[in-house]
Amino acid sequence: MNRGHVIITGGSSGIGLAIARHYVKAGWNLSIIARNKDRLAGAKQYLLKQSTDPSQRIETFTADVSSRFQIENAIEQSVNLLDIPQILVTSAGTVIPGYFHSLPVEMFEKMIAVNYLGTVYAVKAIEPMMRSKGNGHIVMISSGAGLIGIYGYSGYSPSKFAVRGFAEVLQAESEPYGIRISVVFPPDTETPQLVEERRLKPHETTLITKSGGVMSADDVAKIIIMGISRNKFIITPGYSMTVLGWLHSLIRPLLNSWFKFQIKRSAKTVK
Numbered sequence: 001m002n003r004g005h006v007i008i009t010g011g012s013s014g015i016g017l018a019i020a021r022h023y024v025k026a027g028w029n030l031s032i033i034a035r036n037k038d039r040l041a042g043a044k045q046y047l048l049k050q051s052t053d054p055s056q057r058i059e060t061f062t063a064d065v066s067s068r069f070q071i072e073n074a075i076e077q078s079v080n081l082l083d084i085p086q087i088l089v090t091s092a093g094t095v096i097p098g099y100f101h102s103l104p105v106e107m108f109e110k111m112i113a114v115n116y117l118g119t120v121y122a123v124k125a126i127e128p129m130m131r132s133k134g135n136g137h138i139v140m141i142s143s144g145a146g147l148i149g150i151y152g153y154s155g156y157s158p159s160k161f162a163v164r165g166f167a168e169v170l171q172a173e174s175e176p177y178g179i180r181i182s183v184v185f186p187p188d189t190e191t192p193q194l195v196e197e198r199r200l201k202p203h204e205t206t207l208i209t210k211s212g213g214v215m216s217a218d219d220v221a222k223i224i225i226m227g228i229s230r231n232k233f234i235i236t237p238g239y240s241m242t243v244l245g246w247l248h249s250l251i252r253p254l255l256n257s258w259f260k261f262q263i264k265r266s267a268k269t270v271k
C-alpha cells in the first residue's frame with residue numbers, strides 16, 4: 001500500500017488529535033509532536049485503535065515547538081523513520097487571555113514563541129525537503145482571533161495574525177515549488193485548551209466570543225481535511241468564521257459597535 005506521511009505538531013490533543021485520527025483512519029502514517037510524554041503515549045494508544053492496517057506507523061516525538069533545536073531534532077527523527085511528509089500541520093498553540101494591563105510581558109513573549117515562532121521553526125525544517133521533492137502541503141492553524149483583534153486577546157491575537165501573515169507570504173513564494181499552503185481560522189472549539197481558556201477569559205471576552213458559537217474538534221478537523229484535499233488556502237470552519245474570513249475588513253466597524261455593546265453589557269452585569 002502506497003500510503004502518505006503526515007506530521008502534526010500539537011497532535012496529542014484537541015484539533016491536532018482530531019486531524020490525526022482522520023488521517024490514521026484513512027491509512028496514513030503519522031508523526032505527532034508535543035511536550036508531554038504521557039499525553040503523547042495516550043494519544044498513540046488511542047490512534048493505534050483507529051488504524052486500518054497492522055503495518056501502519058504512528059510515531060511520537062517530544063519537543064517544545066518554541067525551541068528551534070528541539071523541533072528541528074523531532075522533525076529530523078520523524079523523516080528518518082517515516083520519510084519526507086506529504087503534509088505538515090502546525091497545530092501546537094497556546095492561549096493566555098486577560099486584560100492587557102494584567103498580562104505580564106512574559107505571556108506576550110510566550111505566545112509569540114509558541115504560536116508564531118513554533119510555526120516558523122517547523123515549516124523552516126520541512127520546507128526545503130518538500131521543495132526538493134517539488135511537492136508538499138503545509139497547514140497552519142491560526143484562529144478567528146487572527147482575523148480580527150478581540151477584546152482580552154492582546155497577546156494571543158497578534159501571535160495568530162502573525163501566522164496568517166506568514167502563510168500569505170509563503171503561499172506566494174511556495175507555489176512555483178509545488179508546495180501548497182493552507183491557513184485555518186477555527187472558531188471556539190471544544191478542546192482542553194478551551195476549557196482552560198474559559199477560566200481565564202475576561203467577562204467581556206466571554207460575551208463577545210459566545211456569539212461565534214462552539215464547534216467540536218471532530219467537526220473542525222473534518223472541514224480542515226476537506227479543505228486540504230481541495231487545496232484551499234483559507235479554511236474557515238463554521239458559518240461565523242466563513243463570514244469573518246470573507247468580510248472581516250468590511251464589517252470591522254459594525255463588529256466594533258457590537259463589541260462595545262457587549263463590553264457595556266458586561267460592565268452592567270459584573271458589579
Ligand SMILES: NC(=O)c1ccc[n+]([C@@H]2O[C@H](COP(=O)([O-])OP(=O)(O)OC[C@H]3O[C@@H](n4cnc5c(N)ncnc54)[C@H](OP(=O)(O)O)[C@@H]3O)[C@@H](O)[C@H]2O)c1
Nearest residue numbers: 010012013014015034035036064065092093188189191193
Ligand atoms: N480550541 C479553540 O477554541 C481554538 C480556537 C481557535 C484556534 N485554536 C488553535 O488551534 C490549535 C490547537 O488548539 P487546541 O484547542 O486543540 O489545544 P489543545 O487541546 O490544548 O492541544 C494543544 C496541543 O499543542 C501541544 N502544545 C502546546 N504547546 C506546545 C509547545 N510549546 N510545544 C509543543 N507542543 C505544544 C499540546 O501538547 P503538550 O501540552 O503536551 O505540549 C497539545 O498537543 C492551537 O494553535 C490553538 O491556538 C484553538
